[in-house]
Amino acid sequence: MKLKKGIPVIDQGNKLGFWGGKFGGNFVPETLKKPIEDLEVLFNKLKKDKKFIQERDKYFKNWIGVPTRFIKLENLSRHVGGAQIWSKVVSDANGGAHKVYNATVHCLLAKRSGKKVIIGDTGAGYAGKMLSMAAKKFGLKCKIFMGAKDIARQQPNVKAMKKNGAEVVPVYSGSQTLVDAVSECMRFWVANCDTTAMCVGSTVGPAVFVRICGWSTSQISRELKVQLIDEFGSIPKKLKLYNCVGGGSSSFGFWNEFMDYDKKQCEFIGIEAGGPAKSKKHAAPLTYGSKIGILHGAAQYVNQNSDGQIEETESISAGLDYPGISPLHCFLKDTKRARYTAASDEQALEAYKLVTRFEKLRPSLEPSHAFAVAISESKKLSKDTIVVVNSCGDAYKDRGILEKRLGKKYVKSN
Amino acid sequence: MLNPISIAFKKAKQENRPALLTYTVAGDSSKKQSLRILKSISKNADILELGVPHNTPVADGSQIQTSAYRAIKNGIKVNDIFKIVKDFKKFDKNKPVILMGYYNMIFQYGENKFLNKCKLSGVNGLIIVDLPWPENKNFAKKCKKKSIYFIQLLSPTTTKIRLKKIIKDSHPMNYFISMLSTTGGKLKVSPNDILKNYSKIKRIDPKKEIVIGFGITEKTIGKLRPADGLVVGSAICKEISRSLKHRQNPVTNVSKLVKKLKSKIL
Ligand SMILES: Cc1ncc(COP(=O)(O)O)c(C=O)c1O
Numbered sequence: 001m002k003l004k005k006g007i008p009v010i011d012q013g014n015k016l017g018f019w020g021g022k023f024g025g026n027f028v029p030e031t032l033k034k035p036i037e038d039l040e041v042l043f044n045k046l047k048k049d050k051k052f053i054q055e056r057d058k059y060f061k062n063w064i065g066v067p068t069r070f071i072k073l074e075n076l077s078r079h080v081g082g083a084q085i086w087s088k089v090v091s092d093a094n095g096g097a098h099k100v101y102n103a104t105v106h107c108l109l110a111k112r113s114g115k116k117v118i119i120g121d122t123g124a125g126y127a128g129k130m131l132s133m134a135a136k137k138f139g140l141k142c143k144i145f146m147g148a149k150d151i152a153r154q155q156p157n158v159k160a161m162k163k164n165g166a167e168v169v170p171v172y173s174g175s176q177t178l179v180d181a182v183s184e185c186m187r188f189w190v191a192n193c194d195t196t197a198m199c200v201g202s203t204v205g206p207a208v209f210v211r212i213c214g215w216s217t218s219q220i221s222r223e224l225k226v227q228l229i230d231e232f233g234s235i236p237k238k239l240k241l242y243n244c245v246g247g248g249s250s251s252f253g254f255w256n257e258f259m260d261y262d263k264k265q266c267e268f269i270g271i272e273a274g275g276p277a278k279s280k281k282h283a284a285p286l287t288y289g290s291k292i293g294i295l296h297g298a299a300q301y302v303n304q305n306s307d308g309q310i311e312e313t314e315s316i317s318a319g320l321d322y323p324g325i326s327p328l329h330c331f332l333k334d335t336k337r338a339r340y341t342a343a344s345d346e347q348a349l350e351a352y353k354l355v356t357r358f359e360k361l362r363p364s365l366e367p368s369h370a371f372a373v374a375i376s377e378s379k380k381l382s383k384d385t386i387v388v389v390n391s392c393g394d395a396y397k398d399r400g401i402l403e404k405r406l407g408k409k410y411v412k413s414n
Numbered sequence: 415m416l417n418p419i420s421i422a423f424k425k426a427k428q429e430n431r432p433a434l435l436t437y438t439v440a441g442d443s444s445k446k447q448s449l450r451i452l453k454s455i456s457k458n459a460d461i462l463e464l465g466v467p468h469n470t471p472v473a474d475g476s477q478i479q480t481s482a483y484r485a486i487k488n489g490i491k492v493n494d495i496f497k498i499v500k501d502f503k504k505f506d507k508n509k510p511v512i513l514m515g516y517y518n519m520i521f522q523y524g525e526n527k528f529l530n531k532c533k534l535s536g537v538n539g540l541i542i543v544d545l546p547w548p549e550n551k552n553f554a555k556k557c558k559k560k561s562i563y564f565i566q567l568l569s570p571t572t573t574k575i576r577l578k579k580i581i582k583d584s585h586p587m588n589y590f591i592s593m594l595s596t597t598g599g600k601l602k603v604s605p606n607d608i609l610k611n612y613s614k615i616k617r618i619d620p621k622k623e624i625v626i627g628f629g630i631t632e633k634t635i636g637k638l639r640p641a642d643g644l645v646v647g648s649a650i651c652k653e654i655s656r657s658l659k660h661r662q663n664p665v666t667n668v669s670k671l672v673k674k675l676k677s678k679i680l
Contacts, residue, residue: 016549027517027544029473031594034571173479174469186472191595193571294518294544295470307492308522309469 003335005260009252009328010211017207018299020334024327026206028297032186035193040208042113047215056108060219063137064100068092068220070227070388075358076375083240083381085374086388087361088224090250095130095160096394097364098250101216103130103199107138109212110197117141117192120199121185123150123178123246124319124366125157125397127201132166140197142166145185149176150318156397175312178246178322182296202247203326206297210327217253220390225257228386237265238385242374243392244366245270245340246283246319248326250392255338263337269377270329271370273313273320274342281314283321286333286340295324301333316345316401317365319393343372349405351375352395356410364393365401418510419538419563420586422460423623423642431679432639433460435625436672437514437647439481440464440498441490442654443664448485451654452502454669456509458676462502463541463645466495466515473543475598477648480655492523496535503536512539512565525553529560539563541589547580558585565589568615568624570603578618587623589645590615592630598648601629605637612641632671636678646675 001020004012013019017026026036046052060066069089077085090098103120110118118140122128128144135142144161148170151158161168169188174180182200189198200209203217228235241258243251251270258266272284282288285301293302295310303311303323315321332338343351348365351372355361363371367390374389381387395402403411426433436459441448452462467482467490474482499511513532520528520542532540540562545553547566554564563585568577570593581588590612593603608626616624626638627645638644653671657664 026546026549028546029543029569030546030567031473031569031571031591033546033569033576034573173483179470183470183472187475187596190473191599194594291522294516294521296472297544304518304522306522308518308520309486310518 001331001334003259003331003337009256009259009331010214013207019327019331022292023300023330024207024210024298026297027294027299028206029190031190032193032206036206036208038113039109042109043208043212046109046112056105059104060101064094064104065092066219067223067227070224070231073359073361076355079358080375080378082383083378083385083387084383085378086386087391088220088254088388089361090220090390090392091363091394095126095133096396097126097130098217098220098253098392099126099201100130100134101219101253102201102213102249103127103134105212105216106131106197106199107134107140110140111138113197115140115195115197117143117196118199119143119145119185119188119196121178121181121201122146123181123201123321124317124364124393125150125154125161126319126393128166128168129157129160131199132161132164135166136164143169143188145169145171145181145188147171147176147178147181150178150181153401154318154397155400177313177318179310179313186296202249203252203328204247204296204298204324210298213249214252214256214328217249218256220250220253221255221257224254224388235261235266236386238382239266240269240385240387241266242269242271242370242387243390244320244370245272245325245329246322246366248329250390252326252328254390259337268332268338269373270338270340271373272340272342273315273317273369274344275314276316277344277346279314281312282342283313283315283323284342285323285325286329287342298327300324300327300330316348317369319366320369341373343369347372352402353406353410361391362395363391364395365398366393367391417538417561417563417586418508419461419512422510426460426643432641433625433643434458434676434679435461435463435643435645436650437463437465437645438650439467439478439485440495441467441485441488442481442651443484443658444488445490445494445498447664449498449501450665451668452498453505454665455672456506458672461510461512461643463512463514463647464495464499466492466513466519468516468519471516473596475596475648477598477651477655481651492519496531499537500535507536510538511536512541513537514541515543517542517545525556529556529562532562533560537562539565539587541565541567543567547583551583554583554585563587567591570594570611577615581618581622584622587625590624590626592626592628595628597628599629601634605634608638609640632674632678635675639679644679
């Protein structure tokens with residue numbers, strides 16, 4: 001299995017949509033074949049269309065507010081005492097997370113295809129919040145599927161969705177988290193694909209959704225590349241990019257523009273959710289060597305039992321609480337371009353405490369997982385190593401959990 | 415030897431009626447009950463579809479989901495499903511049985527091993543909800559070698575060119591999804607319109623048997639008589655759930671329901 005140079009990774013799949021010949025594809029009911037093919041045709045055409053790119057960039061700039069900041073975490077670096085720790089503050093983006101890029105692009109595509117309704121899944125609530133925002137902006141009706149457990153633990157985002165006029169549909173099946181929300185959203189699409197557009201909230205799902213999402217979030221690394229050159233004159237000799245991985249959309253977007261660099265110069269580190277330290281359950285299929293299987297239309301490494309039933313996950317972070325992982329990351333793992341590891345709930349909370357103690361930055365629980373590993377590895381790295389952590393979400397949505405686990409002071413003081 | 419599925423269609427045709435296909439989930443509500451239900455409905459059903467329960471079923475509505483989750487909770491494993499089929503075939507060896515499920519279950523079991531087990535236990539056909547054409551070409555060939563029908567799904571969204579290609583590659587039986595819906599949806603298209611679509615498909619190759627499924631109940635089955643076969647699934651699963659809720663015997667209730675369904679197409 002080989003990663004090709006000079007070709008965007010999203011376009012390295014084969015005719016049937018498999019990366020590396022085995023990850024991804026389109027394991028979908030017959031009913032969805034046609035709408036998926038229509039979306040593929042539209043996307044392949046528009047991604048080469050200068051006018052469409054201009055339109056996208058216009059909304060990214062004027063509405064999302066790109067570029068997001070690239071800042072040095074001076075105090076944290078000094079405290080840790082190793083590599084220089086920087087952050088790409090993607091949570092600056094309108095709405096407070098990277099999910100806004102994919103949501104915007106899907107709404108633009110939906111408009112072009114003449115659809116009046118757009119549906120989407122959400123775990124942490126950011127994908128849903130952003131889709132509801134974008135749908136409102138572009139005059140589309142919006143329906144968001146969300147696990148009942150996530151509705152309870154991510155209330156600020158649920159309120160935001162409702163305020164934007166979206167209908168939030170609670171999903172009570174299975175573990176009542178993201179995996180069930182995606183399933184229910186796909187079911188709704190099966191029944192309504194003639195009138196409705198679907199947005200998948202991460203680089204997961206049938207191949208075209210993986211590609212659209214990766215294409216959209218790549219905005220992050222396009223900006224970062226420019227910002228690195230502005231800051232250092234060139235791409236640093238020792239660069240390490242840390243990103244949490246749920247479905248894999250922020251990490252993929254954070255890395256994409258650096259894909260062709262040698263990994264000795266530019267290393268990618270993906271951090272999955274290890275779950276509570278005491279629990280056997282986790283949401284880290286790459287770290288713990290889960291077997292390849294099919295989930296939500298794509299072949300990927302996925303937590304499952306020997307019969308092929310998808311296993312329940314557990315994580316403090318709703319956004320990472322997913323048993324599968326993008327086919328793109330399976331591909332990056334097997335070609336050894338990226339390295340994957342996990343952080344536990346407790347480690348993420350500790351990292352959140354440390355970051356907020358030293359910096360004016362409030363990473364949500366998802367990027368706190370990435371900070372945990374970045375901080376611990378930075379200790380052993382040289383001063384000329386540039387560590388960049390994607391702070392891809394804001395902790396406002398986690399106030400309830402943070403207050404419960406860490407006490408009021410961590411919610412108020414920032 | 416002719417596949418018992420084809421024999422069942424022939425027999426129904428001789429009786430001037432569509433074949434009745436039932437769908438129940440293997441292991442619902444338990445392994446034993448599931449086998450009892452099959453035995454009790456086999457005198458009225460022509461072809462028995464047995465669902466392989468999966469916990470992430472992206473094309474199933476709430477009734478079949480409930481049945482599947484119940485079966486999984488009660489411990490059903492793929493090997494138990496083969497055992498149910500085998501035991502059933504001891505009771506009625508000529509009644510065709512089709513397994514219907516999601517590809518991951520087969521993928522984890524191993525395609526070849528799965529097909530060998532199908533053969534050994536007496537499975538006559540397979541429907542895999544999320545392995546569409548052309549992705550299923552290879553697997554369908556493997557099925558053919560074992561004389562197991564691989565049943566292609568056709569949908570109202572399937573384009574005409576695609577219909578032709580799929581039917582050309584297909585085995586003697588195909589499955590037409592009546593409308594845009596997961597299983598168990600209310601019939602939102604009139605039976606007449608469904609039959610119009612059905613005839614268009616049928617004309618492509620009249621020799622291939624086409625069954626219609628999704629949204630068919632006691633109320634609607636009679637209006638779809640002209641089809642080669644009609645599948646009732648969610649209505650049966652719902653009856654199992656209803657029986658359990660009212661502490662009634664699902665075996666007798668389902669058996670009655672199937673008898674009634676049959677009476678509507680005689
Ligand atoms: C802030 C934040 N980060 C990360 C994720 C994980 O998703 P992905 O891996 O697709 O970036 C989510 C998902 O909801 C999120 O809200």
